[in-house]
Amino acid sequence: MSKIFGERYEVIEQIGAGGMAIVFKAKDLLLNRVVTIKVLREQFVTDEDFIRRFRREAQSAASLSHPNIVSIYDVGKDGDMEYIVMEYVEGRNLKEIIREYAPLSNDQTINLARQITGAIQNAHTHHIIHRDIKPHNILVTADGHAKVTDFGIARAVSSATVTHTGDIVGSVHYLSPEQAKGIQSNEQSDIYSLGIVLYELLTGKVPYDGETPIAIALKHLQQEPVPPSKLNPRIGKELEGVIMRAISKAPERRYQTAKDLLEDLNHIQAGQPIAWFDAFQADDPEKTQTHKGMSEALAPIGIKSSAPPRAVNKKRRLMIIGGFVLLLALLVGGLWKYLAVESTTVPNLVGKIVPVAEEYLKQRKLTLDPEIAYEFNSEVKEDYIIKQDPQADTSIKAGRTVKVVVSKGIELIEFPNVMVGQMSKENAINMITNAEFTGEIKFAYKTDDAAKDSVIDQNPAPKAAWPKNGNITLTLSAGPQWETINMPNVIGRLSSEAKMILEDQNKLVLRIETELSDTSPEGVVTRTVxxxxxxxxxxxxxxxxxxxGPGPYAQGIGDQAGNNPVSVARLLTNLRQYND
Known part of the structure; x- marks a missing residue:
């Protein structure tokens, strides 16, 4: 029997594995669709701080909605296993495509670059930084549609205990200089990583490589990249300029926003010039400057920016040692700064409105995170806090921010019409479930001419605004209650009158035939079976x-000219109307 997570997601097969998670293809039994499930590896599930960060970041990323971003559907726990449910994308990751097809053409690269940049721009607009842009996290379908995955999750991973380094080797080739220094990453960090990806698409190689992750990280800080056109002369000069600007070591020389990068890619695709291109080529201090950054940081311990050939190995060892020393110094400095701040206790904010929560936090020398999350909640009234992080009574340093989740109240959505076309009970339940209603569905039965078990009434009414978890009542047809009767006598009546008597009044299924008659007028019933x-x-x-017809005709009755004799049927009709 296959594994089912959360009593909802049935595993079909394993499709991948990484340092953080094992990836499965699965079926959502509730919504009847294929999904991807990432299940965290065992070494992470015991780290409560990491799990809390992981859930928070995944929930934040779930707010993103963009055609080039893999959607996050759900985050859950099954026993000891933490998992995240995502959109399933039929395709391959960009790293596999690079290995098989690189170098790609200018047009192919620009097409992929525009899609990836659009995804990054959308995330940055929502204040979400990816922090781990690399080909492994970009999926491409057979028709060339790109989707970026794992938004927000990299932040949780980067904060995890230092023993979890399974994905470091794969990510270091795309690491920004500020990330290599341990500085807080920002939008420009994602742009740098994207620039490295574009470099690799056009050349088939990354600009920096080495024997160890630290050696590669140092090259991001010290070494100038070989212009991609040296490896692939077919690369357009302006496209090369866009890439070189994106991978500038100084963040202020890079694109400041993904929107700016996307505009330049659009210009290149349209054959339009880029305004800054000539000035950037003429005034690029990174082409002539000596290696700064890490070299200057390591100077106090005797490492120079250059060395004679026979000292290369020694220099490499010293650089690695120096890198560790610098990293240790940064950690110690940060720890000292952290310890010097006084501690305070987090107040209980659950059940309070935001202005009151801000006042409580102010009294404890804390602040409210401006990025307030909102969730529908059937138990907590609208505008009241339902969750907080850190939890109440937690001891933290003064000055920190506290995140909260505020209730949006009961979620009301439009209820579907399940009475269309004598819909069956099963189809009605599927329609209600697919509309994401979760309340109990009750059934009532009523005698009706509709097909047995078809829906003949519903509560709520079609298109009514209804709580997602509200109770639902469907009235189903119990089928008609037929009786044995005596065949009514409709002989001599008009066919329209007889039809009403037989069908509407006596619930008979009527078949009508016509026949010639000399005794009954046209339109009158002659006999029944x-x-x-x-x-x-x-x-x-x-x-x-x-x-x-032809039927009998009245004699001597007509118009003033003696023409147009009136039929007996017409006379019968006139007599009935007179008697009525």
Whole structure:
């Protein structure tokens, strides 16, 4: 029997594995769709701080909605296993495509670059930084549609205990200089990593490589990249300029926003010039400057920016040692700064409105995180806090921010119409479930001419605003209650009148035939099968024969000229109207 997570997601097969998670293809049994599930590895599930960060970042990323971003559907826990449910994308990751097809053409690269940049721009607009842009995290479908995955999750991973380094080797080739220094990453960090990806698409190689992750990180800080056109002369000069600007070591020389980068990619695709291109080529201090950054940081311990050939190995060892020393110094400095701040206790904010929570935090020398999350909640009234992080009574340093989740109240959504076309009970339940209603569905039965078990009434009414977890009542047809009756006598009546008597009043299924008659006027019933007075079951078929003439005619009755004799049928109709 296959594994089912959360009593909802049935595993189909394993499709991947990384340092953080094992990836499965699965079926959502509730919504009947294929999804991707990432299940955290065992070494992470015991780290409560990491799990809390992981859930928070995943929930934040779930707010993103963009055609080039893999959607996050759910975050859950099954036993000891933490998992995240994502959109399933039929395709391959960009690293596999690079290995097989790189270098790509200018047009292919620009097409992919525009899609990836659009995804990054959307995330940055929502104040979410990816922090781990690399080909492994970009999926491409067979028709060339790119989707970026794992938004926000890299932040949780980067904060995890230093023993979890399974993905470091794969990410260091795309690491920004500020990330290599341990400085807080920002939008420009994602742009740098994207620039490295574009470099690799056009050349088939990353600009910096080495024997160890630290050696590669140092090259991001010290070494100038070989212009990609040296490796692939077919690269357009302006496209090369865009890449070189994106991977500038100084963040202020890079694109300041993904929107700016996307605009330049659009210009290149449209054959339009880029305004800054000539000035950037003429005034690029990174082409002539000596290696700064890490070299200057390591100077106090005797490492120079250059060395004679026979000292290369020694220099490499010293650089690695120096890197560790610098990293240790940064950690110690940060720790000392952290310890010097006084501690305070987090107040209980659950059940309070935001202005009151801000006042409580101010009294404890804390602040409210301006990025307030909102969730529908059927138990907590709108505008009241339902969650907080850190939790109440937690001891933290003064000056820190506290995140809160505020209730949006009961979620009301439009209820579907399940009475269309005598819909079956099963189809009605599927429609209600697919509309994401989760309340209990109750059933009532009523005698009706509709098909048995078809929906003949519903509460709530079609298109009514209804709580997602509100109770639902469907009235189903119990089928018609037929009786045995005597065949009514409709001989001599007009066919329209007889039809109403047989079908509407006596619930018979009527078949009408016509026949010639010299005794009955046109349109009058001549006979029935079965005969009048014979037993017949309601719901069964009977046959009614109607005269199509010529029939008898009244003599001497006509217009003033003696023409147009009036039919007996017409006379009968006039007599009935007179008697009425």
């Amino acid at each position: 079965p005969n009048p007075g014979e037993s017949v079951q309601q719901g069964s078929e009977v046959t009614m024969y109607v005269s199509r």
